[in-house]
Amino acid sequence: MINMEEIDPWGNGLVEYANLFREFGMQKISPETAKRLAKSRLFRRGIIFAHRDFDRFIQAHDKGEPVAAMSGIKPSGEFHLGSKMTAEELIFMQKEFGAKVFYAIADLEAYADNGLGLAEGAENAVSNVADMLALGLDTKNAYVWRQSNEKRVMNLAYIFSRRTTLATLQALYGERNMGLYLSVLTQAGDILLPQLKDFEGPKEVVVPVGADQDPHIRFTRDIAQKFNSEYGFVTPCATYHMFFRSLNGETKMSKRDPMNILTLADEGKALKQKLSNTFTGGRATAEEQRKLGGETEKCVIYELMKFHFYENDEDLKKMYEDCRSGKILCGECKKIRIEKITEYLKAHQEKKKKMMEKARKLVDGSGE
Amino acid sequence: MINMEEIDPWGNGLVEYANLFREFGMQKISPETAKRLAKSRLFRRGIIFAHRDFDRFIQAHDKGEPVAAMSGIKPSGEFHLGSKMTAEELIFMQKEFGAKVFYAIADLEAYADNGLGLAEGAENAVSNVADMLALGLDTKNAYVWRQSNEKRVMNLAYIFSRRTTLATLQALYGERNMGLYLSVLTQAGDILLPQLKDFEGPKEVVVPVGADQDPHIRFTRDIAQKFNSEYGFVTPCATYHMFFRSLNGETKMSKRDPMNILTLADEGKALKQKLSNTFTGGRATAEEQRKLGGETEKCVIYELMKFHFYENDEDLKKMYEDCRSGKILCGECKKIRIEKITEYLKAHQEKKKKMMEKARKLVDGSGE
Structure with a gap:
């Protein structure tokens, strides 16, 4: 069963x-x-x-x-x-x-x-x-x-x-x-x-x-x-x-919980707000984190970059090492990743805009 | 329930x-x-x-x-x-x-x-x-x-x-x-x-x-x-x-039991055979039936005529009275009804033949 x-x-x-x-x-x-x-x-x-x-x-x-x-x-x-x-x-x-x-x-x-x-x-x-x-x-x-x-x-x-x-x-x-x-x-x-x-x-x-x-x-x-x-x-x-x-790290990302998902249409302040609230692998205090490093395995921001937004392995590796070594803390890290994600989504949205007409034709004529 | x-x-x-x-x-x-x-x-x-x-x-x-x-x-x-x-x-x-x-x-x-x-x-x-x-x-x-x-x-x-x-x-x-x-x-x-x-x-x-x-x-x-x-x-x-x-009088007429149904395509010897075997309301002996009359409520042939093959109430009434009074027995009765049913089906089948082409068009174009 x-x-x-x-x-x-x-x-x-x-x-x-x-x-x-x-x-x-x-x-x-x-x-x-x-x-x-x-x-x-x-x-x-x-x-x-x-x-x-x-x-x-x-x-x-x-x-x-x-x-x-x-x-x-x-x-x-x-x-x-x-x-x-x-x-x-x-x-x-x-x-x-x-x-x-x-x-x-x-x-x-x-x-x-x-x-x-x-x-x-x-x-x-x-x-x-x-x-x-x-x-x-x-x-x-x-x-x-x-x-x-x-x-x-x-x-x-x-x-x-x-x-x-x-x-x-x-x-x-x-x-x-x-x-x-x-x-x-x-x-x-x-x-x-x-x-x-x-x-x-x-x-x-x-x-x-x-x-x-x-x-x-x-x-x-x-x-x-x-x-x-x-x-x-x-x-x-x-x-x-x-x-x-999900962005709060608690469940699977699902449309059933719209505040905790990232969509390809997200942008501007709302996007920034969502990502700022995203769950990370930070320690209890800054001191502790500088000493022990962050916990990437818990960090949803890290997962975002690994699954989606860093195509280049070197970028991901650097992020990982900077975190694990305690070199950068979550605030600073987030700032860098938010910029990257925002840039990615913006480029996608521009590309997508040009595809809407073609998509409409495809959907209208879809099926038989 | x-x-x-x-x-x-x-x-x-x-x-x-x-x-x-x-x-x-x-x-x-x-x-x-x-x-x-x-x-x-x-x-x-x-x-x-x-x-x-x-x-x-x-x-x-x-x-x-x-x-x-x-x-x-x-x-x-x-x-x-x-x-x-x-x-x-x-x-x-x-x-x-x-x-x-x-x-x-x-x-x-x-x-x-x-x-x-x-x-x-x-x-x-x-x-x-x-x-x-x-x-x-x-x-x-x-x-x-x-x-x-x-x-x-x-x-x-x-x-x-x-x-x-x-x-x-x-x-x-x-x-x-x-x-x-x-x-x-x-x-x-x-x-x-x-x-x-x-x-x-x-x-x-x-x-x-x-x-x-x-x-x-x-x-x-x-x-x-x-x-x-x-x-x-x-x-x-x-x-x-x-x-x-069903023709044997036992169940509902159903395609699941093909030997016991009458279809609009039945004809010739097979039709005659089916109707000859159909359950009637006859008594145990001819004498008894002449005395008591047949039991129309049990007779599938009577049901056939009532439900389907006698359009005119007078024809049905005569069949009923001839049976209930013992005037005619099942063998003779069946002969008359088989003739009527055969005639009905033959006429239907001729009409239908002329409709096949139209029907094919309707089915091919059926639905959207």
Whole structure:
């Protein structure tokens, strides 16, 4: 049985990563894979730390087979750093492996889970897709759809429901309403859509997700096997990244707690305020910190730079050493990082602005 | 709590009609309504025996408001006499009240329930729709859709799922797989589709069904009320017909038991064979029957003629009297009725043949 406190895709608790290998059978990213894919800071820094069958995906690519990468977003607001991470992973798979990107705008799920109207979802989706474009998505090798506009996904959800017992869903997710169970079936439809004949049939598909999304992956892998004889589905593989903590360091970063997330749309005073309040690894007194150094492992600012805002390892190393040695204290450190983050976001927002029109066209024409 | 043996839309048990009024709050068709609608043999003979809020539907029509009639079919085979009855009711509502007919081809449900592929479902649907046309459907005032091709229905199912607990579904239907629960939500989507803005918004919609389908009606009426503030849904009303017995008289006529149903495609020797084997109300010996008369209330042949094949009450009355008086015995009686039924079906099949092309176009273009 799963401990829902540990791994709940709809919750925001913290996961004990060790358990994921022990209890759920995720595989560790091998040193060879990390090395091969070191141009991605996420692989290089061990932020993508686990996978299921990702080696098979790489082998397929190396044999010249077509591969795809799939993920999605609930269009319930601006891109936060978690969505950014997934987007970067998809784009990396596109660049590195020539993977076709499949991107689901989970507007039905946003409705079921957050009560978000479909029209509002479509509006948010334009902004989300513009973020994807600004981050480097190549639309020539991508397919974007809204769940509410993609019959094939809903038909798959229906088809899968026939061989899904309540007991399975209850064991994986606990007692939920029908909307959440239906979301699970729909996600399985989203994940397996790239393998339909309309998209050139069965193939290796990697799904980059946060570790907390693993129940969806396991469910979908089971479904793929159950329907293998009818559809020829290849069991989808997955990579898992560590999730990003909320700015106060207490939980996973989640749209459910808007004051504690950083979004790609944050700017100006509000951004500065958020970052100034962010939890760090400072000691009780300045003296103590000068003597012992800061605790980077507790510091959300350090995590921000490591996961997102320092591309160059040297910059990160310097930050780490300056902190651990007690050379600079949190106030001064924050000032430097706030500047860097503000600069990054400003540049992103400018790029994004130019992408809005293209994104709108893509969302309006998304699905069939 | 519902006794599933009594009223189970997926089963084929017999219903105690009295319970339906007592336990489930159906209303009896009033003598005034039966009189007003006497040109329909189903109302005239009390075969449509109950309703929910049908009086409201009639009032709306009388006030000049637009009304609609909705039903559907699982395209899992040929029209049997139950499907014919529903079709005739829809067509009657169209003629009598100018109701726009909404007809769902429940191909996703046929998949979930019977494992029928969508392509095969579409093929059967052509034949089913041709039956509807031969029975008199006016396509100028009708909308036909396949569930797999009608995003709006699936989107509604999703929306409804958000406020549907498992407990509700378990109480109504017992422990089922997700496919059947999803069918229930999809049916609610089918039933409420006619009230979307795309179809000129909220209105009175009557759903003619067999009495065993009442759980779906009650579920959908609850949903309509729950979502009234967002969609303005008028609670749909329903009329209920007695279900038709299987030819052996033991259960409800159901596609699940193909040897015991009569379909509109039956013909020739096989038809004759089926009808010859049909259960009647004969006595133990010919002498006894001449003395006591036959038992029409047990006779499936009598039911066939009453429900379907004698339009003229005089013909039915003569059959009844000849039987009850012992004037004719089952063998002779059957011969006469078999001739009548064969003739009816032959005429229907000829009419239908001419409708196939039109039906194909309608199904291919069905949904959006």
